[in-house]
Amino acid sequence: MKKTLAYLGERALLTLISVVLLFPIAWMFLTAFKQPRDAYSLSLNFEPTLQNFVTVFSDPWNLGSMVMNSVIVATVTVLIAVPCAALAAYSFSRFRVKGRKFLFFLILSTQFIPAVVIVLPFFLMFRQLDMLDTRLALIIVNLAIVTPFVIWMIKGFIDAIPTDSEEAAMIDGASRLRVIKDIVMPMAAPGIMTSSIFCFILTWNEFLFALILSRRDAVTLPVGLVSFRTERGDLWELMSAAGVMITVPIFIMALFIQKHFTRGMTAGAVK
Amino acid sequence: MAEVRLVDIEKKYGNFLAVPKQSLTIHDGEFLVLLGPSGCGKTTTMRMIAGLEDITSGDIMIKGERINDKPPKDRDIAMVFQNYGLYPHMTVRQNIEYPLKLRGMDKASRKDRVMETAEKVELDALLERRPSELSGGQRQRVALARAIVRTPSIFLMDEPLSNLDAKLRVTMRAELKHLHHELGVTTVYVTHDQMEAMTLASRVAVMREGRIVQLDTPKKIYAEPADLFVAGFIGSPSMNLIDGAVKGGVFRTDGVEVPVDLGDRDGVVLGIRPEELEITQDTDAAIGGKLYALELTGESTLVTLRNGPTSVCARGHADFEADIDSPCHLVPKDGARFHLFDRASGERLR
Known part of the structure; x- marks a missing residue:
């Protein structure tokens, strides 16, 4: 019983930490696909769009x-x-x-x-x-x-x-x-x-x-992200789309070479 | 002709004198073993020959040429390391091939030579494996193959068998001996295992605190150790070293009375090997005491008796049995050799 409680407590704590850490990233990914009117909404019920990615690559954001x-x-x-x-x-x-x-x-x-x-x-x-x-x-x-x-x-x-x-x-x-x-x-x-x-x-x-x-x-x-803070206010959906552009390459790179972290190359050299 | 001469070589690390000034000649085709306890300077001496350590003073000559300033790669030597020193990212084939590749040998010749060498050390079935997929003995064989593949003038071996289990060590020892017989290459071998030294060497250099204290054939070192240190270091079990004094041509101490050919003198150590003593029922025997321990080794039993501070070990028959603490007597066998040393200086007296 004590063991189960400790296990549940540990899981709850880990979940809480994960939520705190991952929430901003998840929010950024979701916002990148939202229309400007949904940017401040926490609801997951929105109409996704790729327009933000098109916009950030065109004038004046370039x-x-x-x-x-x-x-x-x-x-x-x-x-x-x-x-x-x-x-x-x-x-x-x-x-x-x-x-x-x-x-x-x-x-x-x-x-x-x-x-x-x-x-x-x-x-x-x-x-x-x-x-x-x-x-x-x-x-x-x-x-x-x-x-x-x-x-x-x-x-x-x-x-x-x-x-x-x-x-x-x-x-x-x-x-x-x-x-x-x-x-x-x-x-x-x-x-x-x-x-x-x-x-x-x-x-x-x-x-x-x-x-x-x-x-x-x-x-x-x-x-470049700073430029999305305009006189019209912060353009969160565009900033998020640009944020995704910053994050994804690093994420893919880390996944690609993850195997190198786990295995050392010195095994077998000496006793 | 691959004679190695160390002329007045000395090695210092700052103020610490690791190897004091000394000379040594290793003859062409000889298997010379540097033997001594840990920290006695044997590996440092070998590393100086290899060019992995600079020498503080003196000269190293190989084939009559002074090679002090030559890098390791230009000394025409091969070395087998205690920890193998394999290239973990390369296969066994690539490991063996590497020295040939560095010397610009063409691919076809390399392939033939690698196969020939791998067959010699029974690695031909493992050529595509990486070192991490091999056992300790196999790894040691890869290190050996890498050393012999380019037929160098000199082999240097730094405790190559010390990481292997006892059984494998005996097998590999025989393989090394056979390999030396087959190739006839001058070999310098470092070990702290006197059994390895005795079985492999043409000559043994026993080292202590950086100095060579005796340099001779294994037979001579066993029969006539130069001092107390060598006497205690060579032999398994080691020589009995008994403190006492000589009076009227008899060496005396608690439970020991042995006639010796030496004038009256105090502070004498008598040395006698366990295999040169035998157990007797004669209560007037030269050595007497109470049975302290019996150790069956298989082919014999080691019998240790004690009398006061004196402890003496003898090699008896495998079936010898007696009660601990029962009286026990030993007598030197016919032709047994007594060694006499000065307690203070450790020098051999007779």
């Missing part, structure tokens, strides 16, 4: 260019940050050089600085370089934000890889770079995948720098 900006900024950031971070993480993990710990702390400490403190210096710098409202500026800023985080994440994964396989490869005839390419990276692949997703999500959702550094040409999706 969500298409924002999607393109977000895709380019996030993809290029990941493509540059992850390989660089992987090499840096390998060095921090394997080479015992003087000042290694301090340097690692220094890199991590960049994450302790609130973004709002450095956004103005970035703005001034890019204005000086005539790079405001460019994707390149956003990529540079995002690289500065995510690279330390990705180094820290990948280092954790590389630390967990036994060095025996690497040493075996070196004796087998591989150079250090070849060892990294043939042995370390495949073994760290699940970790690198995970880090890449985090890196993509961080960049994809980045708001503050994109808001300050872009005006018209380089506006990304999170900033």
Whole structure:
């Protein structure tokens, strides 16, 4: 009896947490398919429409260019940050050089600085370089934000890889770079995948720098959402449709590479 | 000719001296075992030969060439690791093939060589499996196959059998011995298991605190241990080491009186192997005490008797039976060898 009550209590608590967490997302998905007149209604009885998705991609909202900006900024950031971070993480993990710990702390400490403190210096710098409202500026800023985080994440994964396989490869005839390419990276692949997703999500959702550094040409999706707050009020149905556009790619990506999270690649390397 | 010479090599980690200055020559085709307890510097010595550790001073010569600054890949060595060190994302075939691929061998030759090697270590049926799908013994064989596939000049083996169960260890030991006989490659083998050392080695280097304390054939090390440490380390069960004094040509202590060829002296340790003692009914026998333990090992029974602080073990017949605490007497067999050591320095006296 006591066991059943504990079980029911546990289920009730989990359900409550799930409802609290999922309600906003469910509300956003539903609202994206509602007519403007139903946007504030909590009723599930409404006439669904795809018009909101058509509207957000047409004038004056032009969500298409924002999607393109977000895709380019996030993809290029990941493509540059992850390989660089992987090499840096390998060095921090394997080479015992003087000042290694301090340097690692220094890199991590960049994450302790609130973004709002450095956004103005970035703005001034890019204005000086005539790079405001460019994707390149956003990529540079995002690289500065995510690279330390990705180094820290990948280092954790590389630390967990036994060095025996690497040493075996070196004796087998591989150079250090070849060892990294043939042995370390495949073994760290699940970790690198995970880090890449985090890196993509961080960049994809980045708001503050994109808001300050872009005006018209380089506006990304999170900033684009703000434009649905108009003099006519908040256009929730359009904002939700745009919100779905932001959420779905991340959701699909996470589902697609979920298998990498669950299985490590080091099984069988050592005893 | 793949002779390995370590000339005055030394290894320090900061202020910690891991391997003090010493020299060692490993002859061409020899199976040299570095034997010692954990932390004695045997693996460090091997890793220096492999190029996985820098040496602080001294020279390493392979085939007469100084190779101190050569990376591991250019030393023409192969190494088998204690934890196998396999490539988990590759199949058995790819694992064995990898060293050949790195050396630019063409695909067809690689395929033939992999098959030939896999057959040698009985892995030919498992070539498409990944290491995670293999047993410990099979994984160790993959590591061996990867080492022998490119016929290096020197094999380095770092406790390759220590992760296997006792039965498999005996089987693999025989396989290693046969492989060395077949290939004749100079082999350096690290172990803390004296049985492995005795059965495999052409010569054994017994190490303690980074130093080689005795370097000789297994037979000689067993028969004439250089000091107390070697005497206690080699042999299973280990040699009886009895504290006492020599007076008038007789070694004496509680329950032990053995005539020896040594002048009067205190602080002497008498060493005698259990297999060189036999149980007797003679109450005036050289060694007497109360029966402390009987351990049946299968082919024999280990009989331990005690007299005061003195404890002596003998290997008796498998069917020997007696009550614990009953009086028991031992006598050295004909031709039994007594070893005498200085208690303070541990040095061999006779």
